[in-house]
Amino acid sequence: MKYLRGGRLRRLLGHRAVAATLALLLTWGAFTLWEDWAGARKLTAAELASARNGRINLAVTLDFAPEAFHMMILQSIGRLIEVKGETAYLMDVPVDEARSLARRYWVRDVVPWQGR
Numbered sequence: 001m002k003y004l005r006g007g008r009l010r011r012l013l014g015h016r017a018v019a020a021t022l023a024l025l026l027t028w029g030a031f032t033l034w035e036d037w038a039g040a041r042k043l044t045a046a047e048l049a050s051a052r053n054g055r056i057n058l059a060v061t062l063d064f065a066p067e068a069f070h071m072m073i074l075q076s077i078g079r080l081i082e083v084k085g086e087t088a089y090l091m092d093v094p095v096d097e098a099r100s101l102a103r104r105y106w107v108r109d110v111v112p113w114q115g116r
Contacts, residue, residue: 035103035104035105036103038102038103038105039099039100039102039103040102042102042107042108042109042110043098043099043101043102043110043111054094054095055078055092055093055094055095056093056095056098056112057089057090057091057092057093057112057113057114057115058078058089058090058093058098058101058110058111058112058113059087059088059089059090059110059111059112059113060074060087060088060089060090060101060107060109060110061086061087061107061108061109061110061111062086062087062088062106062107062108063086063106063107063108064086064106065083065085065086066083066086066088070088070106071083071088073101074088074090074101077090077093077094077097077098077100077101078090078091078092078093078094078097079091079092081115086108089113089115090113091113091115098110
């Protein structure tokens with residue numbers, strides 16, 4: 001409480017570095033909340049419930065044709081079967097990885113896929 005008296009807190013918050021740090025933290029927090037909301041909207045809990053042995057087959061649609069960077073990420077989380085246009089088909093994706101993938105801003109949609 002002593003720190004709050006005498007305007008010390010007000011002076012601290014008045015510094016540009018502190019204000020910029022707070023603004024960056026708020027922006028990061030808002031982006032993280034948006035990612036969580038968008039990921040839950042793209043891949044619902046009901047869709048994840050269809051997972052067998054904790055793994056699911058997915059059709060992942062990106063906002064653009066996948067590039068080498070995106071292909072490496074997709075290959076690292078599951079078996080990449082094929083890519084048609086902007087959609088990549090993955091098999092045996094762990095449920096946690098599916099949630100993480102759905103949170104990415106460059107992923108437009110994630111839906112369960114029957115596989116081959």
